[in-house]
Amino acid sequence: MDRESLKKLQSERLVRIVKHAYDNVPFYKKKMDDMGLKPSDIKSIDDISKLPFTVKTDLRENYPDGLFAVDRSEIIRLHASSGTTGKPIVAGYTAHDVENWKEGVARCLTAYGASKEDTIQISYGYGLFTGGLGAHDGATKIGATVLPTSSGNTAKQIMLMQDLECTGLCCTPSYALFLAEEIEKEGVKDKIKLKFGAFGAEPWTENMRKELESKLGIKAYDIYGLTEVSGPGVGGECECQDGTHLWEDMFFPEIIDPVTLKPLPEGQEGELVFTTLDKWGMPMLRYRTRDLTHLTYEKCKCGRTMVRMGRILGRSDDMLIVRGVNVFPSQVESVILEIPEFQGQYFITVDRINNVDTFQIDVELREEFYSDNIEDMTRYKAQLAARLISVIGIKPDLRIVAPNSIERSMGKAKHVLDKRKL
Ligand code: ADP
Ligand code: ZN
Numbered sequence: 001m002d003r004e005s006l007k008k009l010q011s012e013r014l015v016r017i018v019k020h021a022y023d024n025v026p027f028y029k030k031k032m033d034d035m036g037l038k039p040s041d042i043k044s045i046d047d048i049s050k051l052p053f054t055v056k057t058d059l060r061e062n063y064p065d066g067l068f069a070v071d072r073s074e075i076i077r078l079h080a081s082s083g084t085t086g087k088p089i090v091a092g093y094t095a096h097d098v099e100n101w102k103e104g105v106a107r108c109l110t111a112y113g114a115s116k117e118d119t120i121q122i123s124y125g126y127g128l129f130t131g132g133l134g135a136h137d138g139a140t141k142i143g144a145t146v147l148p149t150s151s152g153n154t155a156k157q158i159m160l161m162q163d164l165e166c167t168g169l170c171c172t173p174s175y176a177l178f179l180a181e182e183i184e185k186e187g188v189k190d191k192i193k194l195k196f197g198a199f200g201a202e203p204w205t206e207n208m209r210k211e212l213e214s215k216l217g218i219k220a221y222d223i224y225g226l227t228e229v230s231g232p233g234v235g236g237e238c239e240c241q242d243g244t245h246l247w248e249d250m251f252f253p254e255i256i257d258p259v260t261l262k263p264l265p266e267g268q269e270g271e272l273v274f275t276t277l278d279k280w281g282m283p284m285l286r287y288r289t290r291d292l293t294h295l296t297y298e299k300c301k302c303g304r305t306m307v308r309m310g311r312i313l314g315r316s317d318d319m320l321i322v323r324g325v326n327v328f329p330s331q332v333e334s335v336i337l338e339i340p341e342f343q344g345q346y347f348i349t350v351d352r353i354n355n356v357d358t359f360q361i362d363v364e365l366r367e368e369f370y371s372d373n374i375e376d377m378t379r380y381k382a383q384l385a386a387r388l389i390s391v392i393g394i395k396p397d398l399r400i401v402a403p404n405s406i407e408r409s410m411g412k413a414k415h416v417l418d419k420r421k422l
Helices: 003-024 026-035 045-050 056-061 095-111 130-141 154-163 173-186 206-216 329-338 374-392
Strands: 075-081 089-094 119-122 145-147 168-171 196-200 219-225 232-237 244-246 251-256 270-276 287-293 320-322 325-327 342-353 356-365 397-401 416-418
Touching (some): 075 095, 089 095, 095 130, 095 219, 119 130, 119 154, 130 168, 173 206, 356 374
Parallel strands (some): 119 145, 119 168
Antiparallel strands (some): 251 270, 270 287, 342 356
């Protein structure tokens, strides 16, 4: 669709969904009334910045279904995001919402080159987490053969992957790395028929892409999404691997300055905000994702006209401030993977001792490089430390731990322990 027609569609949909939210969700009505804003003030997509923001605590405060905009009988699916502290976030979907969700994932898979000829192994967790069922529905929509392994039981995953000749893999990048390590250990790489991977649900880097592509012999593509807005498949990469297309006929993105809350110009890094233009069960108006990235509207070489998002550095709440310096775990990942002797696994521990921040990073060498030769170990450590200092700007306390001793993740990896917050 050319951008002009897209804008027209977005405008029509925005007007409709704002009215729906205002008429059916007391929370939105109150917010808009307080601002003196009426649904009729929203005439086109250009008026979007008049609308109030919605944040995660709004969902928590309206737990479980205070933001639902339809009668409960119209809701055909409920999901809940992990919510490590306190109440989880609950999302409700109408039949139409689930169709749109499937459509988003189907577009991603199609852009990766997948079709009904593929057998897709879905190793995202099935259940309340949107990853498993979301990927499942999208893969079913394109007629692919689905192998719903869910997460866990890695040995069985690898056996089925070989025996059923899976060509696609959907999971978190950290689980893909773990699978790749195990495949290497078992020496079965040549029995793996994978062609592509759809990786998301957590931040990952270009260096991780290279690592996964070479270890698994695949093309590794990004898939992005979040429960509040829908689930996986809010956007995905195309064959160009040059940014994640966001399906903006359904999920309208903006980038704002997280401090001033003002929209930022194209290309500038800021907080991603979504308005769901065609979601009826739980419409979201200007939902602040806390994900930091940038957008480009330049037409992609693939021909798709929809906006592209850059890699997500992390959520603003993933950012560590260590000795006054901002650090994202994804930067650490990227540097570690630059040095071939190191495995991509790491764990950061931050503490404050005698008023000084400590910044410990546990890393693993690949098995063939790990030894009790102190000289060698010191050399590897110095090399990595120098690179980390130049990229991040602070000196880490590096510890080389035994191979396979850092806990592997089956889903979203936990890379940080900030003892200052305990
Ligand atoms: P939870 O909030 O419990 O983690 P979600 O599964 O809804 O539940 O998580 C969505 C979040 O996961 C996004 O807001 C984003 O921070 C992260 N995420 C999802 N996909 C990607 C991706 N492709 N790249 C980077 N981060 C991602
Ligand atoms: Zn493209």
